[in-house]
Amino acid sequence: MSPAADAHRPPRFLxxxxxxxxxxxxxxWINALSITxxxxxxxxxxxxxxxxxxxxxxxxxxxxxRFAHFAAGYVFAIGFIARLYWAFAGNHHARQLFRFPFWNxxxxxxxxxxxxxxxxxxRKPRLYVGHNPxxxxxxxxxxxxxxxxxIVTGFxxxxxxxxxxxxxxxxxxxxxxxxxxxxxxxxxxxxxMWMIILFVxxxxxxxVREDIMSRQSIISTMVxxxxxxxxxxxxxxxxxxxxxxxxxxxxxxxxxAERERAG
Amino acid sequence: xxRLETFYEVMRRQGITRRSFLKYCSLTAAAxxxxxxxxxxxxxxxxxxxxxxxxxxxxxxxxxxxxxxIRSAHPLVKDVVLSMISLDYDDTLMASAGxxxxxxxxxxxxxxxxxxxxxxxxxxxxxxxxxxxxxxxRPFVEQLRMVARDAKAVIxxxxxxxxxxxxxxxxxxxxxxxxxxxxxxxxxIKVPGCPPxxxxxxxxxxxxxxxxxxxxxxxxxxxxxxxSQRIHDKCYRRPHFDAGQFVEAFDDEAARKGHCLxxxxxxxxxxxxxxxxxxxxxxxxxxxxxxxxxxxxSEDGFWDKxxxxxxxxxxxxxxxxxxxxxxxxTAALGVGGAIAAHAAISALKRARHKGDV
Numbered sequence: 001m002s003p004a005a006d007a008h009r010p011p012r013f014l015x016x017x018x019x020x021x022x023x024x025x026x027x028x029w030i031n032a033l034s035i036t037x038x039x040x041x042x043x044x045x046x047x048x049x050x051x052x053x054x055x056x057x058x059x060x061x062x063x064x065x066r067f068a069h070f071a072a073g074y075v076f077a078i079g080f081i082a083r084l085y086w087a088f089a090g091n092h093h094a095r096q097l098f099r100f101p102f103w104n105x106x107x108x109x110x111x112x113x114x115x116x117x118x119x120x121x122x123r124k125p126r127l128y129v130g131h132n133p134x135x136x137x138x139x140x141x142x143x144x145x146x147x148x149x150x151i152v153t154g155f156x157x158x159x160x161x162x163x164x165x166x167x168x169x170x171x172x173x174x175x176x177x178x179x180x181x182x183x184x185x186x187x188x189x190x191x192x193m194w195m196i197i198l199f200v201x202x203x204x205x206x207x208v209r210e211d212i213m214s215r216q217s218i219i220s221t222m223v224x225x226x227x228x229x230x231x232x233x234x235x236x237x238x239x240x241x242x243x244x245x246x247x248x249x250x251x252x253x254x255x256x257a258e259r260e261r262a263g
Numbered sequence: 264x265x266r267l268e269t270f271y272e273v274m275r276r277q278g279i280t281r282r283s284f285l286k287y288c289s290l291t292a293a294a295x296x297x298x299x300x301x302x303x304x305x306x307x308x309x310x311x312x313x314x315x316x317x318x319x320x321x322x323x324x325x326x327x328x329x330x331x332x333i334r335s336a337h338p339l340v341k342d343v344v345l346s347m348i349s350l351d352y353d354d355t356l357m358a359s360a361g362x363x364x365x366x367x368x369x370x371x372x373x374x375x376x377x378x379x380x381x382x383x384x385x386x387x388x389x390x391x392x393x394x395x396x397x398x399x400x401r402p403f404v405e406q407l408r409m410v411a412r413d414a415k416a417v418i419x420x421x422x423x424x425x426x427x428x429x430x431x432x433x434x435x436x437x438x439x440x441x442x443x444x445x446x447x448x449x450x451x452i453k454v455p456g457c458p459p460x461x462x463x464x465x466x467x468x469x470x471x472x473x474x475x476x477x478x479x480x481x482x483x484x485x486x487x488x489x490x491s492q493r494i495h496d497k498c499y500r501r502p503h504f505d506a507g508q509f510v511e512a513f514d515d516e517a518a519r520k521g522h523c524l525x526x527x528x529x530x531x532x533x534x535x536x537x538x539x540x541x542x543x544x545x546x547x548x549x550x551x552x553x554x555x556x557x558x559x560x561s562e563d564g565f566w567d568k569x570x571x572x573x574x575x576x577x578x579x580x581x582x583x584x585x586x587x588x589x590x591x592x593t594a595a596l597g598v599g600g601a602i603a604a605h606a607a608i609s610a611l612k613r614a615r616h617k618g619d620v
Contacts, residue, residue, distance in 0.1 A: 046574060047588070048526060051509045051517055061507025118605070120612060164481070164491050177482050181563045182493075182533035187576040187587050194591025198598050205602045209609055 017129050019093050020225040027083045028222055030075065035196060037072035041065050042193050046186075070158060077151045093130045100140045107133050110236060125214045127235035129227055135206070142199035146192065153189040157182070270309040270347055270472075284309070287338070291469055294337045294462065296488055308473045315472050316371050316379040318410055319353035322403045323396045323430045323439050324385025328421040329355050331458035335465040336545040343465045347472055351379075354398075365399045368406075372413055380471065381414035383407065383424045387445055388437035395437040404445060411446045416477050418452045418467065419443065422560060425453035425485075432566035433579065443484065450477050453484040455536075457560035462541050463489045483563075485535065494531035494557045497539040500524065518554065528572035529556030536561040 020028075044065050052059045087095045101107045110126065111133035117125040118134070126132065131139060156175035159168035160182060179185045211218045216235075217228040229235070268276070274284050288305040292298075297305075321329075333340050333356075344350050350357075351371045354364055371379055385403075388395035393402030411417060419442045422428035430439035443451045454467055467486055470478045478486040495501065503509070503523040510518040510527050525532070531539070534557050538549040550557055556572070559565040569577030575586035585593075 048507060048509055051511065051522065052507045056502040056506040056508055059506035059508065063505040063507075065507075120608060123616075160493060161496075163496075164487065174482060181565075182535075183530065183559065183562065183565075183568050183576055186533060187578065190575070190587035191578075191591065194587065194594060197591065198594055201595065201598050201602060205606065209606065213609060213613060 016226050016228045018225055019091075019129055019221060019227045021086075021090050021094065022225070023082070023086045023090060024094050025222055025225055027079055027086070030079050031083075034072045034076040034079065035200065037068055038076060039193055039197060041069035041072065042190075045069060046190060073151075073154050073158065076147070077155070080147050080151060096130050096136055097139050098144050099136070111137060125210075127215050127229060128237050129235045130237055132236075138199065138202070142195065146196055146199070150189065150192045150196070153179075153185050153192065156185055157189060269311060269313055273314065274309075291338055291473070294466055295470055295473075305473050308475070312472070312475070314347065314349040316351045316375050317348045317382055317468070318351060318368060318371060318379055318414075319356075319382040319384065320403075320407060320410060321354055321398070322383065322385030322387050322407065322423070323437070324421070324423050326355060326384070327458040328384045328423075328464070329353075331456075331461045332420075332464045333461075334544065335461035337462055338465050338469060340461070340465060343468060348380075348468060368410065372410060376413045378415055379413070380416055380418065381410050381449075382418040382420055383442050384420040385423045386427060386431070386439050386441055388430070388439045389445075390436070390438040395439075407442070407445060411449055414449055416450045416452065416471070417442060417446055418454060418471075419484075420454055420464065421459055422455045422457045422565070425455040426563040428457055429566050432564075451484055452477055452480065452486060455485060455490075455561040455563075457565075459561070460489075460537055460541050460543060463537055481535075489537045489541075490535045490561070492535065492537075494534045494536055494539045494551070498531055498551055499539065500551060513554070521554075524551060524554075524556040525574065527556055528570060528574055530559030530562070530565070530568075530571070531557040534559040534562050 045062075048062060048065075052061050084098070087098050113122060113126060114132045114134040116122045130136075152172060152175055155168050155172040159166060159171075159173050160176070162168045164173075176182055176185055179188060207218045210216070211220075215230045217226075221227045271284065274287075275281075279287075285302075285306065288309060289299070289302050292302045292305055335343065338347075344356070352364065352368050354360075357364060357367075359367065385396075387393060387402075387404035387407050389404060393404040396403040398406050419425045423430065423439075424442045427435070427439055427441045430437060431441070443453070452467060452471075454464060456463070463486075466489065467478060470486075470488075478488060481487050481490060483490075495504070498504075500521060500523050503521070504525055508517060508520075508522040510522050510524050512518070513527065523529070529551065531551065538557070539551065542549045542552070558571045559568070562568075567579070569575070569584065569586065573586070575588055577584040577586055578590065
């Protein structure tokens with residue numbers, strides 16, 4: 001469909017949809033912050049900074065680094081549990097992160113289309129209110145599964161310090177013999193950090209690029225919660241029934257101020 | 264066979280006074296970390312229980328466990344071997360040899376069926392039908408299976424018996440296999456270490472004989488009383504770790520000041536053992552006190568975790584040895600490059616189709 005043809009048709013779809021509710025956005029940015037703290041301090045725990053001079057009693061550098069890591073770890077874990085709760089309490093976009101529609105052939109086909117768009121083989125990407133299938137794939141494995149992996153291995157390592165019989169040990173201590181020994185859990189936890197760093201690199205790049213090149217807003221959406229579209233075609237994941245205009249109105253429960261801001 | 268003497272009878276026969284006997288019981292209680300109210304229990308057990316026969320087998324090993332064991336100071340190994348247990352078979356320590364020695368094995372097995380303790384030093388190699396370790400003309404694995412059949416419990420001495428140790432390190436040509444993977448129907452107490460601390464070895468035996476039960480074990484089958492904490496948790500250099508003061512090289516100023524050995528590869532933070540509390544050679548010292556990092560000898564597969572002088576483990580799956588940081592940084596560089604290239608192509612494409620969408 002050419003843009004020219006588009007222009008003559010009445011708009012089938014609203015140009016702004018409220019996608020990410022407040023808890024989702026709040027979690028996203030808290031999570032981003034805690035991951036940053038965790039990655040930096042985690043790296044220093046494995047490879048400490050140069051030694052500090054003076055008496056041991058006057059310094060507590062590793063203590064502070066480890067404290068920051070553990071505190072951020074708690075924020076990360078509690079945030080994840082709260083986000084999991086919101087998957088049930090929030091709108092259907094909040095559930096997307098935890099879903100992997102393995103048996104949905106159409107989803108795989110759309111994932112392939114999206115991959116072709118990134119390989120410059122498609123002229124036009126499809127429109128999505130939520131995540132496109134490729135993004136959903138990466139989110140599910142790196143953030144949903146990846147967070148569980150990092151929380152479980154992280155608390156298992158933390159339980160070594162809290163000691164036998166603590167709740168951390170009771171809940172997560174079994175992880176250590178599962179991997180072999182403590183050293184192996186350290187190694188896997190460390191590799192997990194790099195996996196998340198790679199995800200963040202791709203995630204930030206894709207978000208910036210999509211914001212510029214695709215037909216919907218990305219970055220501002222995670223701030224305001226509103227997805228805006230640059231043309232009037234219906235997104236690929238818009239619900240087919242009832243007819244598009246009504247459903248979008250119903251979906252677009254945007255406070256008046258935010259709608260204005262979103263244009 | 265005559266009734267076995269009790270511990271007490273044996274000690275009195277050796278000319279030990281009752282006063283010394285009671286002192287010995289108190290000391291044993293202290294060594295096991297038991298309160299004074301449990302001393303009468305030990306006295307009672309020593310006075311009434313016959314000595315327990317122990318059969319000590321040697322598989323693929325270096326005898327460092329035995330060497331450590333005979334240096335126990337609290338309790339003295341002499342007391343353990345001569346008064347507490349009836350060490351009926353140990354081909355390294357026993358006087359008899361050859362067929363005579365092997366005959367004792369069968370005799371004890373028959374006489375004390377289900378009541379003797381099997382202590383294993385080393386492990387059985389399973390490749391080539393176990394031909395890499397022959398004891399008395401037969402593969403060791405056969406002897407192990409035979410003796411384990413009627414044993415009350417099995418003690419896996421050292422990292423060899425517990426986890427495999429050096430002979431099971433990659434590529435493990437003889438398929439050396441830890442005891443618990445061969446003997447699966449008996450309670451197994453793992454006492455890892457290369458070797459284990461002497462006092463830990465005699466402490467485990469004393470506990471089992473005194474209370475007639477195996478000590479409480481952790482998830483990996485090690486006695487909780489000796490393997491509940493990491494070297495790091497009780498290390499006297501820990502304040503330097505928390506302060507962020509590290510030895511960077513073995514000849515630097517920090518090394519002279521006795522700072523933390525973490526950066527030169529100390530495995531204390533990932534190693535469960537009692538070295539930093541009980542120490543070695545009658546509590547004289549332990550590796551970290553001597554200025555060298557812990558090598559993690561009581562941990563599963565410690566030979567295969569890369570250099571003893573690096574914190575990060577080598578990961579073998581990647582062919583050439585690499586650690587998590589090298590793999591991660593390489594992947595990040597690759598992805599970063601791909602992103603840059605992709606961004607460049609995206610910009611070009613966009614410039615070419617400007618105004619299309």
